Amino acid sequence: xxxATTPATPALNERxxxxxxxxxxxxxxxxxxxxxxxxxxxxxxSRRFIRTQDNMLILDFQTSTLKLLRTVVxxxxxxxxxxxxTMDAFDTEQQDA
Numbered sequence: 001x002x003x004a005t006t007p008a009t010p011a012l013n014e015r016x017x018x019x020x021x022x023x024x025x026x027x028x029x030x031x032x033x034x035x036x037x038x039x040x041x042x043x044x045x046s047r048r049f050i051r052t053q054d055n056m057l058i059l060d061f062q063t064s065t066l067k068l069l070r071t072v073v074x075x076x077x078x079x080x081x082x083x084x085x086t087m088d089a090f091d092t093e094q095q096d097a
Contacts, residue, residue, distance in 0.1 A: 010064035020057040
């Protein structure tokens with residue numbers, strides 16, 4: 001019986017970092033925590049790291065192909081836009097300040 005071989009994991013050579021400014025560090029942290037709920041479906045070919053620094057939301061992407069990078073970034077930016085729109089409509093602390 002031959003030993004089973006596992007396919008090689010593709011290298012995550014395609015990388016991109018996006019920094020998105022928010023009006024406050026509180027809003028950047030809220031956005032990060034909301035976006036971080038969705039985990040990577042296939043971490044062997046695509047990874048997204050979310051962090052904040054002061055009022056910046058920082059998204060780091062690593063993928064195995066440029067096409068996948070474009071797809072993952074596009075999807076993430078759509079989610080960021082939804083979070084920003086929701087904050088704009090419902091964040092009462094920002095409106096009262």
